[in-house]
Amino acid sequence: MTNWINQDWLKILQEKGFRITKPLRIITDILASSNHILNPTQVYLEAREEYPKIGLVTVYRTMEKLEEAGLIERVHMPDGCQSFFQAAAGHQHLLICTKCSKAEYFEGDNLGTLFNRTGQSFGYEITNHWLQLFGLCQDCQLKHTNNPT
Amino acid sequence: MTNWINQDWLKILQEKGFRITKPLRIITDILASSNHILNPTQVYLEAREEYPKIGLVTVYRTMEKLEEAGLIERVHMPDGCQSFFQAAAGHQHLLICTKCSKAEYFEGDNLGTLFNRTGQSFGYEITNHWLQLFGLCQDCQLKHTNNPT
DNA sequence: TTGATTGCAAATATTTTGCAGGCAT
DNA sequence: ATGCCTGCAAAATATTTGCAATCAA
Numbered sequence A, B: 001m002t003n004w005i006n007q008d009w010l011k012i013l014q015e016k017g018f019r020i021t022k023p024l025r026i027i028t029d030i031l032a033s034s035n036h037i038l039n040p041t042q043v044y045l046e047a048r049e050e051y052p053k054i055g056l057v058t059v060y061r062t063m064e065k066l067e068e069a070g071l072i073e074r075v076h077m078p079d080g081c082q083s084f085f086q087a088a089a090g091h092q093h094l095l096i097c098t099k100c101s102k103a104e105y106f107e108g109d110n111l112g113t114l115f116n117r118t119g120q121s122f123g124y125e126i127t128n129h130w131l132q133l134f135g136l137c138q139d140c141q142l143k144h145t146n147n148p149t
Numbered sequence C: 001t002t003g004a005t006t007g008c009a010a011a012t013a014t015t016t017t018g019c020a021g022g023c024a025t
Numbered sequence D: 001a002t003g004c005c006t007g008c009a010a011a012a013t014a015t016t017t018g019c020a021a022t023c024a025a
Helices: A004-015 A022-033 A040-050 A056-068 A111-122 A138-145 B004-015 B022-033 B040-050 B056-068 B111-122 B138-145
Strands: A072-077 A080-086 A093-097 A103-106 A125-136 B072-077 B080-086 B093-097 B103-106 B125-136
Touching (some): A004 A022, A022 A056, A022 A080, A072 A093, A093 B111, A111 B103, B111 B125
Parallel strands (some): B093 B125
Antiparallel strands (some): A072 A080, B072 B080
16 A cells, blocks of 8 residues: 555654654555645544554654655645645645535746735735635535535 | 724624623624734734733634634644634635734736636546735834845 | 554633623713 | 623644664664
């Protein structure tokens, strides 16, 4: 089940001196292979199916390490700020399904120019930005349409 | 100290059937006149200077009402999702100082087009978006420069 | 063997709820 | 006078910390 992305992650983690334990392997695999934004509890529930004795605390700590290692990044969601998603290569923006949390990165061309111009006009020195689009992904649109009546 | 914006807010709240009490008046005044994004604790601390017996719980509940009434809106900050700012007229975007939370609304021209195009290309039906720029406001840039050595 | 990592339990921190009394209407 | 609103205390949540046992290296 461990996919190639996860292999990379494990290698990186090992190089950073982390020990590759079973909980780490499972948590990493979930996060590396999911195209959904997940919070610690969601990862915990999923991890427990494969390894019932895993603790929520371990999930918190492991996700913290993965963030530290730059493999996942925190994403603020309408209902919480403790969710994470695979880090983007370079800074990109997110398109997120409000129903299932499926997410995609996209590039906005030239936004940097607008951002800097805006910062200048208000006298701010821009250091960072968040751009997230929310909507329904294709699957969730269909589910919605096929509502049992 | 109660400013004109606050007068409007009180009127709106009254029309919605809320009772205009002293805690409400104080909390409203803080939020209506501040150009900083504030969380309940910050509002509480400020409110307490004018009215020491106010409770944090009241601040939470009052801010909830103000949000319900559309006068303030929730803003996600890097360190928490429980902050609020005066609601914008129409949907606008935010420019936020990472040091003091001073904030400004700005309009991004034509972003809607980009957003919809992006949504389409991934099969998402866009319903909403967040765009926030972070940086240092002018005051905080100066403070930074004048660092005592 | 050694010490980083785990999982439990307990501690913190944060937000919400219940309720008796107070106050706006 | 009525019942919404307040503030206290307590409950519910969410997250972090301490520690002995386990396990990767």
